[in-house]
Amino acid sequence: MDDEETFMAMSDDEEFPVGGSDDEDFGEDNDDVMVDDDDDDGDDEAMFGVEESGAPTLLVDETQCTFITADELIAQQVHLIKEISSVLQLPHGTARVLLEHFGWSKEQLMERYWTEDHDKLFADARCIQPKDMKDQCDEDMCSICGNDNKEELLQIGCGHGFCHECWVAYLEEKILSQGKQSIECPEYNCNILVDESTVTSLLKGPAHAETLARYYERVADAIVDSKKTMRWCPAPDCKFAVIAPHSKCKMVKCKCGFEFCFQCGQENHTPVLCLMLKAWLKKCADDSETSNWLQAHTKPCPKCASVIEKNGGCNHMSCRKCKHEFCWICLGDWEPHGSSWFNCTRFNDSETAVVREKVDASRSLLKRYLFYFDRFKNHQSSRQFEEKLVKAVDWKMKQMQKQGWGWVEVQFLIQAVATLQQARRVLQYTYVFAYYLKKTPQCLIFEENQADLQMQTERLSEYLEQRAAKMDDLHNLKQQVMNLRAYCEHRLQKLVEHVEEGYKVGFWEYDEKIAEEMVGQVDEFNESLEL
Template identity: 40%
Template sequence: ALEGNENKDGRADAVTRLLLLHHGWDKESLLEKYYEGPENAVQMMIDAGIDKTVAEKEGENSSAPGSPTKRRSSAKSKSSLPTTFECGICMEPAKPTWRGEDAGCGHRFCRDCYRDYISSRILSGTMNEWATCPQSDCEQLVSHEQIESLLSADSHALQLYARFLVNSYVDSHKSVKWCPAPDCEFAVRVREGIGLRGVARKVTCLCGAVFCVACGEEWHEPSTCVALAHWLRKSERDGPTLQWIATNTKECPRCHVPIEKDGGCNHVMCKSPSCKYDFCWVCLGPWESHGSSWYSCNRFDATEAQAARDAQKASRLHLSRYLHYYSRFVNHRKSVEFERQLYDVVRRRAEEVIAAQPRLTWVDLHFLKRAVDVLLECRQTLKHTYVFAYYLKKCNQGDIFEGNQSDLETATETLSEYLERDITTDNFSDVKQKAARDAQKASRLHLSRYLHYYSRFVNHRKSVEFERQLYDVVRRRAEEVIAAQPRLTWVDLHFLKRAVDVLLECRQTLKHTYVFAYYLKKCNQGDIFEGNQSDLETATETLSEYLERDITTDNFSDVKQKVHDKLTYCSSRRQVLVDHVSEGSRKNWWDFDYGVGSAL
């Protein structure tokens, strides 16, 4: 049922479709298992949802690839079918002008009844990838060709059926993803293993939509798919509510339930049945100590009231932090929606400038479209930097990230301001120069990233060149120590040469870790890699420092122990890093972007 003329049989192509669906559309895997033998083939078809009788008949032909299909004993040839019949659906006897239909099982139906049966199954959503004979208890599958022939007069049902087939392929094939853009019917195919392990990967659909193939959301660099999923759930559930709570309520000092003040009196009683606490709205202290001051607080600095305010401040710190990131996320999201209209705005302004200055062409004003492209790209990135920053634990690299974020924010706002100004014949040259400069500044953040890795690559390269001289340095120091302590030999000081060997080996590895890290796309294993890289970097610098110190007869024993311990540690940390990278290569952890920075 899988090859050659077998597809001429109505049942064969339906069986093939079901088997492909069951095997995730992996043809090689299907063929391998199908030709393992009749028993395996039959069980495989039953597992795929094919009727046992049909599976047994199909299994007879699975012993050798390309073997011809035997005529099914249950299927009657078209010529042997009776010319008169009673429709199994409407139960009317056939008329001479009627055309009968069957699925190869001998159960005949009016063509119109058969079409209505298939069409109703499709339109009601009760049939997805296959249909069976309308006859009760008959499991004969209806061929794809027969369904198309029947539905030729019902284009809507035929389109839905075609969609069902495509859906079954896309949903079963992990390397094919639907574009999430509204009204887009395209799907994208991604290279096996890339973007399919929860690691964000940017793809652009033919419709122009840019999205992450790993999670199906809009492209969200630099945030991870997991962080974005948490953020979207939290924002949808809590965002607007928490903003209102922060603006309009205070927490009860005792039970911390949010309370909205509904009158002018500062005497507030918590409505929680288990609390009923009376307190002052202004200072949050207990109301009983306010005496007769019912409408103003005169105990603002009281110790108890201050403690209540401190507790409220601490409890709202997390809320304030979330709202800080949420408000900026929403602001950039709204800016993206608004600034998409700038394409039409700059086009109209360009037309006006060209009309006033005929010497100018569309080529001269193409920079405006490029500026809008860069602006929207930066807005999208900035929006998701706040997701990244919200879940990021405080660290030194986080401070660098916030600095880069601030620089990009400033450059983006300036570029947006230029594009929203009026462009006239008088200020055209000035606006062009400023817009180009700020678009370049925004793009230069990629350059900053490159320089971060390049400077460290060069630093280790220079260190290797310098530290090669350490062989001579430690040899002279060893000679001095041996001269001062004749009981020592070269064997006793061989650890120094071994230490230089390890030092240079670690430097060389560290140098190339920055090449690896520059092209590496962000992923969870990348964080582990950076941790291993940092450990090796620290250990290597310490070993270098030990070797560059003076070795004397007084400190020889101490230096020997420290150098020996550190070279052993360096060697082990280097091996951990190398093994981790090798394991990632075997298990397809790593995903690289070799186009990064290509426009620099």
């Protein structure tokens, strides 16, 4: 009876562990995790890899990623700096700036260091060659505040001296207000970078501890951003960055248990592709103030899809992330605009008319949208409710162990919950897929698969929720749960395989609004298989 009460107390508790973090402890098998990891286009060469594995290529391989925290990242970086500094006989600060310039790649730095002209190399990296470093200030006065106490002036090799107070105020402004880690000399038109050790020594003491911590956060962010195979886990409070085996990696599972798409940073969204999901989420948020604002004021960078905000200024945009230059008005490359920057000739009334037409059309499609949205949301909220099952099932497993069952023998329950959560998640995203799909015979097959999976999922859910806790015939329970789980997994596999095949063979036809973009993304997705 005590146990029964514990169970009740637990069910009432709202602080349930997030699904996924628990099941990791139970060593669930790889089949439990769906991923768009790889897919293929029609060419036979690439098909080979798929057929060989047998299972859908949309699976997360949990062994493929490694994980790192910000502190470890910084420690690693210190190690690298020391190495470079001793090999190239450079001061630490210089070694650091050079390394950062070459994206923290030792190999690249070494190669370029020995083959390139040093004047150019150092100038490009925005640092001063040791031989050119000035050992005193050009002027006897701080050019920020006019302080003429020579003793207090400090320069970083370029000769531009500023007093300690002004340096600190400058760094605080850059780090706290502007969130920068790459900080230039305060002098106008001097692009020499302030190295990490200078920042650390200037921001000594408890008064600046917060600023310095912020600085190191930025430093870690910059390292992760510079690596195409690294990405912060988007789960709240997760401190890990995921290191993927290659940059085209799709779905990954973080050490914290959270599964997410390595490309777009959203949670695992199998079977849809990022672009569809992005379009969908944008649509979903349409009614909110934020999304209205986003639509009005931001556009995705045409190259890297980073969201770019502009609320004024000139139309020549350069993406801060990938440095791509484009025209805000037509989103085309900047290049052809040449010197006629003030007038984008590629923008005309007929195009704006088309945009307006599209808007009107989407209104009339509202009803259709709501049908899919409703189901999407429904599965999403079911997923939230079913997180409670983890606790309930945990209780049941303990019960069973008390009755003489082995730990291994009771794992079927938590595995069934994991399958249920996964099936729900996939179902949820199938509505996004369906929304953008044109009605073709293949689409009907997909809808049947979807209905089958839905039915199996509901059966599994119902059984686990309503019956599992009460069932006394444990052998029968195990049999039932394992069967239901197997059906569910089977349906899930079928559905994902079918979607995947469609990407490969190209039998999906998409809604006009998204079709053109989808072609590109499907190609890209298929290419990633070859890696």
